Amino acid sequence: MGESKNSTVKRVLPAIVLVTSFRYSILFTTGIVIGYILSKLFCHFFLKNGRVDSIFLDYGNWKIHLHHWIMGFMVLAIVWVLDFFYLPTFFTGVVIGVIIQDIYDYNDWYRIILKKDTSEVTAS
Numbered sequence: 632m633g634e635s636k637n638s639t640v641k642r643v644l645p646a647i648v649l650v651t652s653f654r655y656s657i658l659f660t661t662g663i664v665i666g667y668i669l670s671k672l673f674c675h676f677f678l679k680n681g682r683v684d685s686i687f688l689d690y691g692n693w694k695i696h697l698h699h700w701i702m703g704f705m706v707l708a709i710v711w712v713l714d715f716f717y718l719p720t721f722f723t724g725v726v727i728g729v730i731i732q733d734i735y736d737y738n739d740w741y742r743i744i745l746k747k748d749t750s751e752v753t754a755s
Contacts, residue, residue, distance in 0.1 A: 662724020670732040700733040
């Protein structure tokens with residue numbers, strides 16, 4: 632039963648996001664689509680093939696996974712502060728597209744703080 636609800640959400644949610652963002656701005660919507668596609672291609676060609684590793688920060692017996700949705704929010708925050716509270720619409724859309732891709736396509740997007748395996752703790 633939960634699977635069918637999840638499937639409905641995965642079909643309806645992208646349409647709602649795109650219609651809402653299109654109402655806001657065509658540049659924003661275009662940015663979301665381009666950001667999503669570029670992020671999906673990057674993950675397919677580099678992360679899944681092992682050419683680029685996921686980013687983890689070590690903190691004692693724990694490791695912090697910097698998902699690309701977290702890095703996207705960090706980029707938006709930094710640009711927003713540095714550019715005195717102005718973000719270009721297209722750029723914002725691209726970064727939001729990257730954030731959406733991570734949350735939408737990966738089931739572990741919410742797993743940020745992870746306990747290290749015992750082999751990882753003894754090796755460091």
